[in-house]
Amino acid sequence: MNELITHSAAELAAKLAAKEVSAVEVVQAHLDRIAEVDGEVNAFLHVNTEEALAVATEVDTARAAGGAEAGRLHGLAGVPIAIKDLIVTIGQPTTAGSAMLRGWMSPYDATVIQKIRAAKMPMLGKTNLDEFAMGSSTEHSAYGPTRNPWDLDRIPGGSGGGSAAAVAAYEAPLALGTDTGGSIRQPAAVTGSVGVKPTYGGVSRYGAIAMASSLDQIGPVSRTVLDSALLHEVIGGHDPADSTSLTDPVGALAEAARTGNVAGMRIGVVRELQGEGYDAGVQQRFDESLELLRGAGAEIVEVSCPNFKYALGAYYLIMPSEASSNLAKFDGVRYGLRVLPEDAPLTIERVMGASRAAGFGDEVKRRIILGTYALSAGYYDAYYGSAQKVRTLVQRDFDAAFAQADVLISPTAPTTAFKLGEKLDDPLAMYLNDVATIPANLAGVPGISVPGGLAGGLPVGIQFLAPAREDARLYRAGAALEKLLEDKWGGPLLAQAPVLGGVK
Amino acid sequence: MSEINREAVAHLAQLARIEMTAEELDKMAGELDVIVDSIKTVSEVAGDDVPATSHPIPLTNVFREDVPGQTLTNEQALSGAPDAEDGRFKVPAILDEE
Numbered sequence: 001m002n003e004l005i006t007h008s009a010a011e012l013a014a015k016l017a018a019k020e021v022s023a024v025e026v027v028q029a030h031l032d033r034i035a036e037v038d039g040e041v042n043a044f045l046h047v048n049t050e051e052a053l054a055v056a057t058e059v060d061t062a063r064a065a066g067g068a069e070a071g072r073l074h075g076l077a078g079v080p081i082a083i084k085d086l087i088v089t090i091g092q093p094t095t096a097g098s099a100m101l102r103g104w105m106s107p108y109d110a111t112v113i114q115k116i117r118a119a120k121m122p123m124l125g126k127t128n129l130d131e132f133a134m135g136s137s138t139e140h141s142a143y144g145p146t147r148n149p150w151d152l153d154r155i156p157g158g159s160g161g162g163s164a165a166a167v168a169a170y171e172a173p174l175a176l177g178t179d180t181g182g183s184i185r186q187p188a189a190v191t192g193s194v195g196v197k198p199t200y201g202g203v204s205r206y207g208a209i210a211m212a213s214s215l216d217q218i219g220p221v222s223r224t225v226l227d228s229a230l231l232h233e234v235i236g237g238h239d240p241a242d243s244t245s246l247t248d249p250v251g252a253l254a255e256a257a258r259t260g261n262v263a264g265m266r267i268g269v270v271r272e273l274q275g276e277g278y279d280a281g282v283q284q285r286f287d288e289s290l291e292l293l294r295g296a297g298a299e300i301v302e303v304s305c306p307n308f309k310y311a312l313g314a315y316y317l318i319m320p321s322e323a324s325s326n327l328a329k330f331d332g333v334r335y336g337l338r339v340l341p342e343d344a345p346l347t348i349e350r351v352m353g354a355s356r357a358a359g360f361g362d363e364v365k366r367r368i369i370l371g372t373y374a375l376s377a378g379y380y381d382a383y384y385g386s387a388q389k390v391r392t393l394v395q396r397d398f399d400a401a402f403a404q405a406d407v408l409i410s411p412t413a414p415t416t417a418f419k420l421g422e423k424l425d426d427p428l429a430m431y432l433n434d435v436a437t438i439p440a441n442l443a444g445v446p447g448i449s450v451p452g453g454l455a456g457g458l459p460v461g462i463q464f465l466a467p468a469r470e471d472a473r474l475y476r477a478g479a480a481l482e483k484l485l486e487d488k489w490g491g492p493l494l495a496q497a498p499v500l501g502g503v504k
Numbered sequence: 505m506s507e508i509n510r511e512a513v514a515h516l517a518q519l520a521r522i523e524m525t526a527e528e529l530d531k532m533a534g535e536l537d538v539i540v541d542s543i544k545t546v547s548e549v550a551g552d553d554v555p556a557t558s559h560p561i562p563l564t565n566v567f568r569e570d571v572p573g574q575t576l577t578n579e580q581a582l583s584g585a586p587d588a589e590d591g592r593f594k595v596p597a598i599l600d601e602e
Contacts, residue, residue, distance in 0.1 A: 107580035200560045214559055243566040244559070313543035324520060331521070333593055335584030341523075345600045349521065357523040365522055369513060370536060372520045382547045389550030391557040427535055428542055444560025468561055 001036075001170070001501075002029040009079045009173040009227040016078045019063065023056035023078030027122045030080050034124065034171045037501040042146045043156075043166040044125045045085050048092050052080060052122035059120050074119035076230060081116060082172040084163045085126035086133050087218065088207045089113050096209050097129040097141040097159075100336045100359030110207020111242065112176060112218055112235045119234050124172050127162030131361045132327065133183055133211050135159050136433040139424055140363040147420070148191060150458055150497055154417040157187030163221045164191040169500055174231050175221040180211050181315055182413075182437025184219050185449040189412035189461020192451045192493045194478070195221045196228045197437075199468045200444030201246035203232070204239030212322035213244075215315075215441040223494060225260070225450060225479040229253040232471070248469055256472040260479030263297030267464075267477065268405025272308040273436045278414045281455025286411045289452050289462050292484040293409075293477075303404050305397035307390065308439050314390035315438045316431060317374050317383050323364075324371025330359060366427060395443045402467045407477050410436050412449040412461030440465050448474040450482050451493040459493060508536045 004026055007015070015021045031049055038044050059078035062069045088094045088106035090113075095101045109117070116123065130140035138146040138161030146161040148154040149169040156165040163175035164187030177184035179197035188195030196219045203218045210216060220231035236250035269290065274283060294300050332338035332355030339354040340346060360368070374383040401408055413433055423430040440447040445468050452462035462481060466473040486492055510533040517524045517532075524532065578591050587594040 104584055107576055107583050201563075240568055244561075244563065246561065307549070310546055310549050313546040316539065316543050317546060328521075332586060333595055334581075336586075338586035340596075346596050347600050348595050348598050350523075351596050352521040353518075353523040356521055360522065365524075365528075366532065366535060366539075368520050368522065369516045369532060370539060372516045373508065373512070373536070373540070376516070376519070383544075385556060386547040386550060388556035388558055389554040390546055391560075392554050393550060395557060395560070428538055431539075442560070 002032065004029040005033050005170040007173070008224045009076060009222060009230060010224070012079050012173060013076050016063070023059040023122065024053060026078060027052050027056040027080050027124070030124055030172055037169055038171060040147060040152055040500060041149060041165050041169050041171070042144055043127055043162045043169065043171055044082070045095060045097070045128050045143055045162070046092050047125040048123050051091060052124050055120055055122040074234070076234060077120040078122065079174065080122045080124045080172060081231070082124045082127050082163060082166045082175040083113070084129055084160050084175065084177050086129055086178050086209050087113060087176060088209065089123070089126070092123070092126055094126065094209070095143070096133070097131045097143060098359065098361070098364070099142040100330050102142070102337065104335060108207065111204035111239045113207065115235050121234070127160070127166050127175060129162055130159035131364050132209065132323070133159040133178055133180060134323070134363050134367055136182070136186060136430050137423065138162060139420060140361055142361055145420055148417045149500055150192065151417065154419055154458070155190065157190040157417065159183040160187045160195070160221065164188055164193050164195065167221055167223050168193045168494060168497065173222065174227060176235070177219055177221045178208055179217050179219055179441065180215045181319060181441050182434040184221060185437050185447055185461065185463060186413045186433060188221065188449040190417040190459060192459030192497065193221065193223055194225055194228050194448070194450055195219065196232060196448045196474065197440060197446060198232060198236065198471055199246065199446045201244050202248070202446070202471060203235050204242040204245050206239055206241040210326040212319040213326065214322060215319060217441070223492065225448070225475055225482050226254060226257040228448070229257040229475045246469070251472050253472055253475050257475040257479040259476055260483055262293055262477055262480040264299070265407065265477060266299045266301055266405045267293055268301050268303035268401050268408045270308070270401065270408050270410045271302055271304045272306065273410035277432070277435070278411055279416065279455060282411045282414065282416065282460050285453040285455055285460040286462060289481055289485070290409070292488070293481060296480060296484055301405055303401040303408065305401055305439070307393035307397050310390045311394050311439045311442055312431065312435050314387040314394070315434070315442060316370070317387035318391070320367040320371030321374045321384050322371070324368045324375065327364070327368055330356065363427070391442045394439050398439070398443045398445055398467070407473050408465040410463050412436060412463040416455050416458035416460060436463060444468050446471045446474055448478045450478045451485070453485065453493065454496065508540050509533055
């Protein structure tokens with residue numbers, strides 16, 4: 001294993017700026033790592049070798065030229081990144097993990113991709129996910145599951161298991177994810193990596209294939225808190241192409257991560273996001289993190305969010321309703337799979353039925369049918385309407401909690417990584433894995449998951465939540481806990497991960 | 505028990521334009537029944553005095569200047585089409601001839 005790939009994005013950026021290494025060397029080291037271990041991990045659906053090396057060459061040329069051209073380079077120029085395959089890219093296929101979009105080439109770039117191109121960050125490829133981001137294990141991908149680098153028989157979380165596994169396996173220092181109910185934070189938790197769901201509207205969703213539009217958010221995936229902050233600053237900001245995009249400036253996120261100080265910070269423990277349903281090992285690591293934060297000068301307070309217990313139910317009405325509507329566009333007409341029925345009559349309606357039957361997997365069909373049900377006449381008020389009211393109650397809970405605390409804290413997920421196949425036949429058990437991450441999506445508030453240690457040899461995630469538009473607090477608190485824990489461990493958690501692909 | 509049974513799923517699948525085999529309908533009805541049962545408490549939580557939230561960060565009237573922006577070319581728009589002719593998407597018959 002080339003030691004270059006063990007460096008954080010911030011460290012790589014410093015080495016590139018100091019001309020200690022070239023961008024081509026950095027990119028090639030990661031491509032070599034992908035070739036070495038991705039047969040086991042299956043984090044990547046597409047590897048973008050040629051373009052990644054070409055962009056790296058451009059960066060090296062500009063840097064060698066010096067002067068104004070080198071001066072114009074972004075701080076992360078030449079630092080490679082992996083992209084969740086829900087985000088559209090010119091020049092690479094975008095599948096959303098679905099047979100519906102096998103080999104589909106987008107005619108346009110997502111806004112976040114335009115920003116990554118502008119920063120000259122080489123794209124290593126597209127990462128695996130649950131089909132259309134629907135799942136908590138990446139087992140619902142039409143292209144096979146991604147495996148957890150900590151234990152290849154276990155799930156890497158989902159839906160963004162590919163992006164999380166890629167950074168945890170040192171195949172990329174950075175990745176992009178999307179988070180509708182926890183799809184960035186829960187994979188980060190179970191792979192021992194870092195993931196951030198920004199404030200709703202803080203990062204443009206233009207070009208992210210929509211699942212549930214009132215919940216979806218693109219965000220950073222990395223191994224360190226500072227790296228997520230640096231990437232967040234690249235992708236954040238207003239975008240007229242996304243009418244839900246906030247006009248606020250991005251904020252000094254990297255500075256907050258570098259400060260990483262919780263002295264005097266009020267940290268609220270959410271009473272409803274612990275205890276029953278949470279593994280004992282998860283709870284232990286969580287309690288230890290609280291003690292460390294207290295020791296570092298944080299004021300730990302308990303807060304109650306009584307309506308959070310209805311959040312999961314509300315989410316599983318709102319999300320399928322919006323998904324059923326968003327996925328209506330996959331009809332075999334404009335792009336994607338078209339399947340002709342075997343018998344007459346050959347009408348467009350029957351072509352749609354056959355195309356959607358063949359193109360969508362079980363979980364996607366389940367959610368479309370559930371959403372169609374929740375939106376149908378006679379049920380709309382009882383289900384979708386009621387769920388939207390619960391959303392108001394969840395927001396009020398957050399408002400009350402944030403009156404008592406600057407940030408909230410909880411375990412990111414109730415369990416560590418479960419075995420592949422373990423919950424595949426029990427959708428409800430799978431849904432319960434998102435119980436701690438969903439409230440943030442319903443209320444639009446930002447959240448981060450940072451590694452909290454191991455339970456039974458598997459990573460545990462600690463989640464911080466902040467008020468809307470206060471993403472910087474996540475980086476301040478997250479970096480503080482990261483440092484406290486790494487001082488205790490004597491290094492990053494991932495240094496304890498088993499060796500992949502033979503000799504280290 | 506919820507109202508989701510096999511007949512309801514068959515109707516919903518037709519509305520959602522997803523062909524399903526008899527086996528799929530049985531499986532889906534069983535799974536959805538369990539899911540709907542577990543989430544229906546949501547309808548009992550909030551009273552009439554609680555307003556609905558449709559969007560987490562309130563925004564109103566997001567407009568842009570009425571000037572042409574960047575759009576796809578005809579070629580780009582058709583680049584992923586299963587079938588196209590004369591610069592348009594080509595679809596099978598809309599109406600059943602029988």
